[in-house]
Amino acid sequence: MTGLQGKFVVLDGGEGCGKSTQIELLRRDVEAGGIPVKVVRDPGATTIGERIRQILLSPEYHQMSMRCEMLLYMAARAQMMKEAILPSLGEGKLVISDRFVSSTLAYQLGGDGLTSADIKAVAEIAICGRWPDLTILLDMPPAESAKRIQRDKDRIEQRPLEYHVQVRENYLAQAIADPVHYRVIAAAGEREAVHGAIMKAIKEIA
Numbered sequence: 001m002t003g004l005q006g007k008f009v010v011l012d013g014g015e016g017c018g019k020s021t022q023i024e025l026l027r028r029d030v031e032a033g034g035i036p037v038k039v040v041r042d043p044g045a046t047t048i049g050e051r052i053r054q055i056l057l058s059p060e061y062h063q064m065s066m067r068c069e070m071l072l073y074m075a076a077r078a079q080m081m082k083e084a085i086l087p088s089l090g091e092g093k094l095v096i097s098d099r100f101v102s103s104t105l106a107y108q109l110g111g112d113g114l115t116s117a118d119i120k121a122v123a124e125i126a127i128c129g130r131w132p133d134l135t136i137l138l139d140m141p142p143a144e145s146a147k148r149i150q151r152d153k154d155r156i157e158q159r160p161l162e163y164h165v166q167v168r169e170n171y172l173a174q175a176i177a178d179p180v181h182y183r184v185i186a187a188a189g190e191r192e193a194v195h196g197a198i199m200k201a202i203k204e205i206a
Contacts (some may be wrong), residue, residue: 001034001035001104001127001168001203001206002034002035002206003093003205003206004035004133004202004205004206005035005036005092005093005094005136006089006090006092006094007053007089007094007095007098007133007134007205007206008074008085008089008097008130008132008133008134009026009094009095009097009132009133009134009135009136009202009205010096010097010099010100010102010135010136011026011096011097011098011131011136011198012022012099012103012106012135012137012138012165012171013120013137013138013139013140013171014139014142014145014167014171015145015146015149015156015157015164016082016145016146016148016149016186017139017148018136018138018140018146018148018187018191018194019099020098021191022138022191022194022195023039023096023098024098025191026198026202027039027096027191028062028206029195029199030094030202034167035093035094036091037093037094037095038084038093038094038095039095039096039097039098039135040084040085040087040095040096040097040098041097041098041099041112042077042080042098042099042100042103043056043072043073043076043077043080043099043148044080045068045080045083045084046076046079046080046084048075048076048079049079049080051065051074052072052073052075052076053171055072055205056069056072056073056076056155056156057154057155057156058155059155059158061155064155064157065105065111065112066108066111066112066114066126067111067112067114069111070104070108070111070119070122073103073108074104074122074125075105075126076093076129077101077123077126078125078126078127081127082128083205084129085097086128088128089122091160094180097132097171100126100135101119101120101123101131101172102132102135102137102174102182104119104123104171105119105120105170106167106168106171106174107156107167107170108167109148109194110170115143118144121138122165123204130183132181133182133205134182134201134204134205135174135181135182135183136183136185136198136201136202137171137172137174137175137184137185138185138187138194139168139171139181139184139185139186139187140186141168142161142164142165142168143161144188145187146161146164146186149167166167170183173187185201187200
């Protein structure tokens, strides 16, 4: 797995698709192979990022416009790149991010007229042009994944099912448009089977 050193991988997908579980399984196996790993969550991973995360996910801010939402995600991302991701990549670690720009291209696309080009242009500045080497999309119908959320839903999760169906379509469209850097993995299967599919995808970039 030495080829994974200095690589940047994102696990993304709709609410309740199992990202957190799969990231921990991935970390376990990569570290067992002798490769140092840095795991971050987006938004978050820094003091500033975690504060922005609180604002973004709090139902208190229901009046937030989609452009404001997009820019806050990018601000948190910019800080995470500077403090966590770029230094870790420079140290030869495999960086695994729970969500990234792919989430913004799914959740905020179309809101307030936002286009893919708009989002990518802002992202290019926020992430210093360092795009992921691989984005793995854990795919599951929203009606099924919503049943996995066993807590009070945050501001984004509270949006109607129709919104989350569109989010899923936006994710899949990204993978169709960029098959080199995206892999779609069905997330409804057994945990270890999903993990196996993720490991197969990871080894393709090693």
